[in-house]
Amino acid sequence: xxxxxxxxxxxxxxxxxxxxxxxxxxxxxxxxxxxxxxxxxxxxxxxxxxxxxxxxxxxxxxxxxxxxxxxxxxxxxxxxxxxxxxxxxxxxxxxxxxxxxxxxxxxxxxxxxxxxxxxxxxxxxxxxxxxxxxxxxxxxxxxxxxxxxxxxxxxxxxxxxxxxxxxxxxxxxxxxxxxxxxxxxxxxxxxxxxxxxxxxxxxxxxxxxxxxxxxxxxxxxxxxxxxxxxxxxxxxxxxxxxxxxxxxxxxxxxxxxxxxxxxxxxxxxxxxxxxxxxxxxxxxxxxxxxxxxxxxxxxxxxxxx
Numbered sequence: 001x002x003x004x005x006x007x008x009x010x011x012x013x014x015x016x017x018x019x020x021x022x023x024x025x026x027x028x029x030x031x032x033x034x035x036x037x038x039x040x041x042x043x044x045x046x047x048x049x050x051x052x053x054x055x056x057x058x059x060x061x062x063x064x065x066x067x068x069x070x071x072x073x074x075x076x077x078x079x080x081x082x083x084x085x086x087x088x089x090x091x092x093x094x095x096x097x098x099x100x101x102x103x104x105x106x107x108x109x110x111x112x113x114x115x116x117x118x119x120x121x122x123x124x125x126x127x128x129x130x131x132x133x134x135x136x137x138x139x140x141x142x143x144x145x146x147x148x149x150x151x152x153x154x155x156x157x158x159x160x161x162x163x164x165x166x167x168x169x170x171x172x173x174x175x176x177x178x179x180x181x182x183x184x185x186x187x188x189x190x191x192x193x194x195x196x197x198x199x200x201x202x203x204x205x206x207x208x209x210x211x212x213x214x215x216x217x218x219x220x221x222x223x224x225x226x227x228x229x230x231x232x233x234x235x236x237x238x239x240x241x242x243x244x245x246x247x248x249x250x251x252x253x254x255x256x257x258x259x260x261x262x263x264x265x266x267x268x269x270x271x272x273x274x275x276x277x278x279x280x281x282x283x284x285x286x287x288x289x290x291x292x293x294x295x296x297x298x299x300x301x302x303x304x305x
Contacts, residue, residue: 002032002033002051003017003020003025003034004038008243008244009146011166012081012259014054015076015199015226015263016054016201017034017054018225018235020033020034020221021238022235024220027221028218029213037053045063045070045202046070051211051214052202054202055202056111057075057271059284060200061285067289072267072296073202073219073222074223075198076200076222077199077226078264079195080114080185080195081185082164083168084163087178092181094179094181097122097189100129102129102130104132104158104160106158112133114163114197117281121193136150136162137158146164150163151172151175166259194274195273197278198267198275203218216302223304233257236253240252267295276294
């Protein structure tokens with residue numbers, strides 16, 4: 001079974017990576033290998049060239065249009081997990097979303113949809129308030145490491161702010177390039193933003209139907225990894241040293257320790273409602289879907305430690 005994640009150095013998907021690299025998939029009887037994400041990741045999952053992907057829950061319909069053909073097995077952690085960081089010399093007050101007025105914000109494609117929704121929900125009108133969403137600088141890292149593109153966008157004068165995961169924000173903050181304006185998971189910004197998405201383990205209906213023991217084993221592996229990382233975040237460094245550049249490897253344990261309170265494999269109906277509403281608003285989903293359309297509920301008893 002091949003396992004990957006949307007962004008290799010993101011702490012939000014890291015539980016899936018660690019579950020393979022720390023041996024928890026193997027101990028649950030699942031022969032799994034972690035692979036760096038291919039460019040056609042959604043198609044690869046749909047066609048069976050990948051089996052499990054740690055990703056943002058709202059992106060399910062990208063791989064499986066209208067949520068037909070795939071399911072979420074469990075949450076990797078809870079709530080929206082993105083950060084909005086701004087140039088350090090702006091001295092913006094944390095939580096003050098109005099500070100983005102007149103700024104250029106670097107954001108990638110689909111995650112940029114989350115940013116736009118957050119700004120709308122915070123009362124920001126892009127045109128009226130002179131806010132520009134600009135593309136990030138290209139990353140030429142063959143491993144898919146996107147941790148540095150936020151800092152790079154500011155350093156190269158391409159943007160005044162960036163939208164990214166915790167590793168991207170932390171890298172820029174520790175270098176003195178940026179400060180965090182919005183940490184969605186911890187309550188900054190509009191309250192609705194916490195329910196836009198959450199990190200989850202996605203698979204195909206084919207895997208569930210043809211390899212139900214592997215699907216169940218994957219969930220048990222995730223739950224055990226969440227427990228292990230909560231108890232000892234330094235385990236993350238073992239994985240980081242193998243897969244990350246040295247600077248990012250040195251940051252991962254601190255980020256995992258910070259995120260540990262959100263490690264819960266449960267997928268609530270409220271979480272699915274918020275996520276699917278966002279997907280519809282963003283044009284990723286055109287119909288209403290039921291909880292059972294999105295979640296492999298036959299395995300929900302495995303979410304409890």
